[in-house]
Amino acid sequence: MRHVHSDTEYTGFELDLTQELEILEAQIPFILRKYEDSDSPSNFRLQEEDFRLPTLWVGVTEGGEICYSQGMAKAGDVETLRMWYPACPVPESDEVLVEGSYVPPRFRGRGIGTTGLALVAQEAARLGYSRVICHVASDNQPSMRAHVKAGFVPYETLTLHWRGFRRSDTVRKGPGL
Numbered sequence: 001m002r003h004v005h006s007d008t009e010y011t012g013f014e015l016d017l018t019q020e021l022e023i024l025e026a027q028i029p030f031i032l033r034k035y036e037d038s039d040s041p042s043n044f045r046l047q048e049e050d051f052r053l054p055t056l057w058v059g060v061t062e063g064g065e066i067c068y069s070q071g072m073a074k075a076g077d078v079e080t081l082r083m084w085y086p087a088c089p090v091p092e093s094d095e096v097l098v099e100g101s102y103v104p105p106r107f108r109g110r111g112i113g114t115t116g117l118a119l120v121a122q123e124a125a126r127l128g129y130s131r132v133i134c135h136v137a138s139d140n141q142p143s144m145r146a147h148v149k150a151g152f153v154p155y156e157t158l159t160l161h162w163r164g165f166r167r168s169d170t171v172r173k174g175p176g177l
Contacts, residue, residue, distance in 0.1 A: 003097075004162065004164060005030070005162065005163060005164075006160075006161075006162045007083065007107060007160070007161050007162075008137070008159065008160045008162075009017075009137070009138040009139075009157060009159045009160075010087070010135040010136060010137055010138060010157070010158045010159075010160075011135065011136050011144060011154050011156075011157055011158075012084055012089060012133065012134070012135050012154065012155050012156035012157065012158060013067065013132055013133070013134050013135075013136060013147045013154055013155065014131055014132065014133050014152065014153060014155045015121050015131065015132040015133075015150070015151055015152045015153070016131060017121060017124060017125040017129055017130050017131055017132060018040055018117070018129070018130050019151075020124055021118055021121055021151060022118070023115060023118040023122065024114050024115055024120060024149060024150075025067065025111070025115065025122065026110055026111040026112045026114070026115040026116075027111055027112075028035050028061055028067065028107065028110050028112060029061070029062055029126075030059040030060055030061045030066050030067050030068065030112065030115075030116075031059070031060055032057055032058070032059050032060075032068075032113070032119040032120065033057070033060060033072070034055060034056065034058070035056040035057070035058050035069070039058065039066060039080060041144060043049060045140065046115065050112065053101055054071075054072070054074070054077045054080075055071065055072040055073070056069060056070070056071050056072075057069065057070045057072060057116075057120050057123065058070075059115075059116050059119070060169045061122060065114050066104075067103065067104065067107040068101075068102070068103055068107070068115075068116035069101070069102045069113050070098055070100065070101045070116055070117070070131075071095070071098065071099050071100040071101075072098050072120060072121045073091070073096070073097045073098075073099070073144065074091060074095075074097075074129075075090065075091045075093050075095070077097075087121065087135070087158055087169055088135075089135060089158075091131075091133055092131075094128075094129060094130045094131060095129060095130070095131040095132070095133055096124045096127070096129045096131075096132055097133055097134060097135075098120055098121075098124075098132055098133075099134055101113060101116070101117065101134075101146070102141060102175055103116070103154055108142065110177060111149075113142070113143065113146035113150075114149040114150045115119035115148045115150075117146060117147060117150035117152070118150045119177075120132075121150065121151075129136035132152070133155075135158060136149070138157070155173065155174075156172060156173045156174075157171070157172045158170070158171050158173075
């Protein structure tokens with residue numbers, strides 16, 4: 001059992017959408033759009049929780065392959081998310097939460113995650129949000145690097161402490177996380 005005795009750390013990232021976004025070009029061109037029912041999940045991983053996110057964005061290559069996926073939720077959607085992610089941060093009304101970023105293995109290492117995050121942030125700005133927030137497992141170095149390259153900055157560290165079947169959380173905010 002994974003949760004009998006464990007400590008799992010997440011880095012909270014934020015991106016200020018009132019500042020100009022720089023979108024780095026991936027090595028494989030793709031467009032970002034909302035997931036459609038007709039999309040075939042055979043060439044990328046979709047988990048059940050991805051469909052609990054109110055908006056699921058996908059990156060699609062010129063050949064029609066899905067090379068990126070990213071969920072997005074606004075403040076009113078978070079209670080639904082908490083059913084599967086109890087420590088989910090609650091965005092303010094001018095913020096949006098992004099979670100579940102995924103790049104299939106054959107597309108990794110080509111800047112797709114960085115570009116995808118920036119494109120999702122651009123969509124959030126277009127929808128009127130001023131800030132994007134998310135949590136990334138601190139041991140997921142490729143995702144941590146992609147968030148930083150896309151312009152996100154750390155603002156908190158969340159640690160989930162499991163002792164038996166009891167969970168407690170520790171949050172550290174500010175400089176020197």
